[in-house]
Amino acid sequence: MEKKATIRSTREWLASKSRADRRVGLVPTMGALHEGHRALIRACRQKSDVAVVSIFVNPAQFGPSEDYARYPSTLEKDLELCRAEGVDLVFAPEAQEMYPKGFTTKVRVEGLSEKLCGAFRPGHFDGVATVVLKLFEIVSPDLALFGEKDFQQFVILQRMVKDLNLQVALEAIETVREKDGLALSSRNAYLIPRERQLAAGIFLGLQAGRVCFERGTKDPDVLVAIVRKALLESGIETLDYVTLIEPETLETPNQAYPGCRMMVAARVGRARLIDNVRL
Numbered sequence: 001m002e003k004k005a006t007i008r009s010t011r012e013w014l015a016s017k018s019r020a021d022r023r024v025g026l027v028p029t030m031g032a033l034h035e036g037h038r039a040l041i042r043a044c045r046q047k048s049d050v051a052v053v054s055i056f057v058n059p060a061q062f063g064p065s066e067d068y069a070r071y072p073s074t075l076e077k078d079l080e081l082c083r084a085e086g087v088d089l090v091f092a093p094e095a096q097e098m099y100p101k102g103f104t105t106k107v108r109v110e111g112l113s114e115k116l117c118g119a120f121r122p123g124h125f126d127g128v129a130t131v132v133l134k135l136f137e138i139v140s141p142d143l144a145l146f147g148e149k150d151f152q153q154f155v156i157l158q159r160m161v162k163d164l165n166l167q168v169a170l171e172a173i174e175t176v177r178e179k180d181g182l183a184l185s186s187r188n189a190y191l192i193p194r195e196r197q198l199a200a201g202i203f204l205g206l207q208a209g210r211v212c213f214e215r216g217t218k219d220p221d222v223l224v225a226i227v228r229k230a231l232l233e234s235g236i237e238t239l240d241y242v243t244l245i246e247p248e249t250l251e252t253p254n255q256a257y258p259g260c261r262m263m264v265a266a267r268v269g270r271a272r273l274i275d276n277v278r279l
């Protein structure tokens with residue numbers, strides 16, 4: 001496995017490996033890799049000839065009062081995981097390499113980026129879209145894989161790829177969960193044991209909504225109220241949002257239908273956790 005820290009050496013290495021008949025797959029990450037990332041890497045390995053993982057804690061997607069400075073970093077362990085999963089190349093640049101002095105460009109996917117998490121994290125998705133477009137330009141992947149846990153991020157990136165005619169296929173991989181349902185996230189590392197127990201309530205709340213839908217409830221307000229109640233009862237008190245959305249527009253549908261998603265963002269201790277389920 002190769003590890004590169006510069007854009008130039010990454011491009012040179014890829015140019016020497018990739019040919020027209022070889023598919024390059026990319027898993028963009030911010031490191032602190034867990035089993036959810038492993039599932040993305042395995043899918044990438046299966047579907048591509050050259051598997052690339054980027055590890056970069058992207059300052060542009062953190063607000064001034066957010067957790068950029070304390071975001072978990074486990075580079076040696078991450079490299080071990082990548083090696084064990086047969087990754088060909090890890091691209092792990094410093095911030096200066098990605099955002100040299102004078103950098104001012106931003107990519108904004110208007111309309112989708114201000115909703116849901118965007119309303120609580122202004123500029124967050126501009127930072128995500130900008131860095132992902134840069135990664136696509138650096139790696140030129142045929143395929144890029146993302147986790148369904150970050151569903152809004154995936155919808156925004158799909159829009160960006162479509163609008164800018166980018167030649168990359170995006171694929172979302174199902175959320176990997178702990179035994180009690182908690183979605184794996186690098187930010188789970190912030191939870192102390194009592195909070196970790198509480199955090200499992202997020203998935204239980206979402207499940208309560210799904211069960212009601214399956215039993216015939218279609219009214220989005222009623223379904224959201226059910227999820228909110230279940231979350232509060234399980235001790236999750238600080239909610240940024242609970243919303244039912246249709247997957248392309250992120251707008252609330254008039255009626256719930258199979259394929260729409262129940263989305264939650266909650267604060268548990270120092271962690272802001274997001275999750276969603278498909279109805």
Ligand code: PAF
Pocket residue numbers: 028029030056058061128131132150153
């Ligand atoms: O989902 C993430 O880990 C990040 O938002 C991403 C896509 C790697 C961009 O920094």
